[in-house]
Each structure stands twice: as structure tokens, then as C-alpha cells.
Amino acid sequence: MSSPEQHTDVAIIGAGPVGLFAIFECGMLRMKCHVIDALDVIGGQCAALYPEKPIYDIPGYPSIDAADLIERLNEQTAPFSPVYHLGQQVVSLSRAEGDRWLVETSAGTRINAKAVIVAAGVGAFGPNRPPLDGLEQYEGKSVHYLVRRRLDYAGKRVVIAGGGDSAVDWANSLAEVAAKIMVVHRRAKFRAAPESVARLEQLTKEGKVEMVVPYQLAGLEGTDGTLTGVRVATLDGDEKVLDADVLLPFFGLAMNLGPIADWGLNLERHHIKIEQSTCATSLPGIFAIGDIATYPGKLKLILSGFAEAAAAAYSAFPLVHPGEVLHFEYSTTKGVPGAAE
Known part of the structure; x- marks a missing residue:
């Protein structure tokens, strides 16, 4: 028996640093998020592979351990009350009624969303032995x-x-x-x-x-x-x-896109091709950010993923709030609102 569908504005696939920042950017635009990750904790590679590794290229932090970065991002998302589905792999992505998308996981969770942001890092990963x-x-x-x-x-x-x-x-x-x-x-x-x-x-x-x-x-x-x-x-x-x-x-990670490879997205060398300015994929309403996304001149940096998270959120806004004019405002002007409505 199938689980009842859970409805949300945006489904984010991947709870690494870029996926977490996408929660914040969506929240600032009054969009609720459900987040799915195959790991049983948030943080992606930062949590699973190198929690104590210092990172030196995060603006404002001359050095910050990966685990501390995830903690700061978690605090940043807290006002928007994201719903996490951890320890679950997305096994199916299909069209739902009304130009929405249905995301189904290995645990039987069914999430009906107006937009999907794929922030799955390198997909399923393991070390090159x-x-x-x-x-x-x-x-x-x-x-x-x-x-x-x-x-x-x-x-x-x-x-x-x-x-x-x-x-x-x-x-x-x-x-x-x-x-x-x-x-x-x-x-x-x-x-x-x-x-x-x-x-x-x-x-x-x-x-x-x-x-x-x-x-x-x-x-x-x-x-x-x-x-x-x-x-x-x-x-x-x-x-x-x-x-x-x-x-x-340390010979790098072996990438495996897993079910993502069967979703009908335009792929290039195990990455999802996107339009750089919008982070849109070849499927309407699906966006990709972070290491899994590729475009000419792509830099695989966390800070590049952060910028892509913002672009994807703004691109998803018309799908979540159709007909509503989005007036760009800096966070210093409007501040951080409470939980997304």
C-alpha cells in the first residue's frame, strides 16, 4: 500500500552544504521545502567523509571545519522549518497532476512538489580503492x-x-x-x-x-x-x-548517479547539464545545483554551489507563486522572515 502524498513547494534532493543553502534561499522567497538524502545525517560529504577537514574558501571564514560549516548552515535554515527525509534514496521522479512532480523514495515516502532542486553532489559515492x-x-x-x-x-x-x-x-x-x-x-x-x-x-x-x-x-x-x-x-x-x-x-571518489540516470535529464559525463543563469535542466520545473550540475566554465566549489542555490530558488519562484511579481530585495533590507508560510 502506497504512503499518502506529502505536498510541498520545493523538493530538494541532497542535504549537503549546497542543498542546505537552497533551503535558506527558498525560505527567503516563502517556499516550503522537503529534503531527501540517502545518508542518515545532513551534511553530505562534509559529514560522511571529512567532518574535521578544514575548509579555507568559505567567505568570512579563514578556516572552518566541515562539520562546523554544516552546523552553521543548519542554524541558517532553522527559521524555515524544512522537513527532512533522511536515510532514504530517491528511486522515482515522475510527473504529477497540474505540472507538479512526484518524488518517491526507497522508504516509500511520496512527495508532491511544484519544483525539484537536485543537489545530490556526486550522486552515490564511494572511494577509489x-x-x-x-x-x-x-x-x-x-x-x-x-x-x-x-x-x-x-x-x-x-x-x-x-x-x-x-x-x-x-x-x-x-x-x-x-x-x-x-x-x-x-x-x-x-x-x-x-x-x-x-x-x-x-x-x-x-x-x-x-x-x-x-x-x-x-x-x-x-x-x-x-x-x-x-x-x-x-x-x-x-x-x-x-x-x-x-x-x-586518497584517490578520489567513484561516482554513481543511480536512479538519477533514468529520469530523462540531459546528462554529460555523469553530470546534469543546466542553463547557468537559471540552473534549469532539460525538464521543466527541475533544477540542478552543486557538484552534480555542469555548464561551460563550471567551478566545482562550495561557494559556486551556493550561488547556484540562489539562482535555482529565484527560478523556481514563478512555479510556486504563479502570477506574483518578485521584487528583488537584499537580505539586509528585508531581514530573515519566520518560518515559510
């Missing part, structure tokens, strides 16, 4: 793909593999608490923010980080899931062993 023999016995014990608490690594010998932002940022951060940090990368150039790379280079000069370049992971040593060493090798086959307690491989 290094191809190492016997890796499974170490995963969750000595090999981890995310850092939940920095203090878990206090006094430990940590090998970090990778050359992107996660590898560089965590090397910089964990150098403050770990006994030793070793960074394994196949080349001397890193694909990370220049300021972060400069900081890593300074920590290397100070002897707080050891650069293991140009090497790549070759094997693990230890027993019963307890790591004692990480074997690394050059492209020429020269090997050495790094004494280690922990391996953190």
Missing part, C-alpha cells in the same frame, strides 16, 4: 578512506597516498598530531590549491612531513589487519618499505 593484494583485511582497521577525527591519528606513523586536495590538506592537518607523516605520490607536482601545496612544502622543509616521490603503492605488510609497513615502488620497479601504522589512500 588501490589495487593491493590483501587490502580487505586492513580496511577499517589500518587502512581508511576518510578521517573522522584527527586525534585518532595522534602519535601514529601515517602514510598518505595521493596528489589531490584531500591528500595535501590532510597531510598538512595531521602533521600537527601524528608522530610521522609520509606522502606518497607518483610525481612531484600536486593537484591541490597552491596555498595548501606551499604549506606542505614548508612542513617538508621543517621535517614534519616526508615526501615519498616519485613512488606509488605496491603492497601492505602486517598481520590480522594491523599494518606495520607500506611497500612503495618507482615506475622502474625500485621498492622500499615505509614503517607505518596507518595508510590513508
Whole structure:
């Protein structure tokens, strides 16, 4: 037996930072929101993958941990009383009567909305795992793909593999608490923010980080899931062993759009193509924002997603309040109203 439909103005798919800010922007325009996320907590990757990772490019915050950013956004949405449906994956998106949309979840929840904003990040995500023999016995014990608490690594010998932002940022951060940090990368150039790379280079000069370049992971040593060493090798086959307690491989996330791929949206390389100025997709009344959205010149930054959230909310307004003229006002002029009517 189907659950009764719950009616709302906007259904937001994804409760990451960009989805949370979309709640605020919709609320400022008197639009109620229901929010669905497959995780059982709000925050998306910020909550699930790196809650203690410092973020440096949020305006007004020289540095803010991911978990703190989510808490601030949660406070910002509170006046608008969003309804959350957590631990549920959207399995179906279909047309409803009166140009509305029906969103159905894995838990049987049915949400009837005038507009839908897809803020699903990279879709369902999981780590890219290094191809190492016997890796499974170490995963969750000595090999981890995310850092939940920095203090878990206090006094430990940590090998970090990778050359992107996660590898560089965590090397910089964990150098403050770990006994030793070793960074394994196949080349001397890193694909990370220049300021972060400069900081890593300074920590290397100070002897707080050891650069293991140009090497790549070759094997693990230890027993019963307890790591004692990480074997690394050059492209020429020269090997050495790094004494280690922990391996953190940061090789990015494997994306899986899941049911989104079957919704009839215009896709490009596992992303949803949108009109940049409105964030509109190829389906009327459906908008996409954040990492899942793409357009020429797209920057995959949280702050870009915030701007897209505002654009999507303003684009959705005529669907929620047809015939009503929207007079643009700055928040400093009108303030933050109470819960959306």
C-alpha cells in the first residue's frame, strides 16, 4: 500500500552544504521545502567523509571545519522549518497532476512538489580503492578512506597516498598530531590549491612531513589487519618499505548517479547539464545545483554551489507563486522572515 502524498513547494534532493543553502534561499522567497538524502545525517560529504577537514574558501571564514560549516548552515535554515527525509534514496521522479512532480523514495515516502532542486553532489559515492593484494583485511582497521577525527591519528606513523586536495590538506592537518607523516605520490607536482601545496612544502622543509616521490603503492605488510609497513615502488620497479601504522589512500571518489540516470535529464559525463543563469535542466520545473550540475566554465566549489542555490530558488519562484511579481530585495533590507508560510 502506497504512503499518502506529502505536498510541498520545493523538493530538494541532497542535504549537503549546497542543498542546505537552497533551503535558506527558498525560505527567503516563502517556499516550503522537503529534503531527501540517502545518508542518515545532513551534511553530505562534509559529514560522511571529512567532518574535521578544514575548509579555507568559505567567505568570512579563514578556516572552518566541515562539520562546523554544516552546523552553521543548519542554524541558517532553522527559521524555515524544512522537513527532512533522511536515510532514504530517491528511486522515482515522475510527473504529477497540474505540472507538479512526484518524488518517491526507497522508504516509500511520496512527495508532491511544484519544483525539484537536485543537489545530490556526486550522486552515490564511494572511494577509489588501490589495487593491493590483501587490502580487505586492513580496511577499517589500518587502512581508511576518510578521517573522522584527527586525534585518532595522534602519535601514529601515517602514510598518505595521493596528489589531490584531500591528500595535501590532510597531510598538512595531521602533521600537527601524528608522530610521522609520509606522502606518497607518483610525481612531484600536486593537484591541490597552491596555498595548501606551499604549506606542505614548508612542513617538508621543517621535517614534519616526508615526501615519498616519485613512488606509488605496491603492497601492505602486517598481520590480522594491523599494518606495520607500506611497500612503495618507482615506475622502474625500485621498492622500499615505509614503517607505518596507518595508510590513508586518497584517490578520489567513484561516482554513481543511480536512479538519477533514468529520469530523462540531459546528462554529460555523469553530470546534469543546466542553463547557468537559471540552473534549469532539460525538464521543466527541475533544477540542478552543486557538484552534480555542469555548464561551460563550471567551478566545482562550495561557494559556486551556493550561488547556484540562489539562482535555482529565484527560478523556481514563478512555479510556486504563479502570477506574483518578485521584487528583488537584499537580505539586509528585508531581514530573515519566520518560518515559510
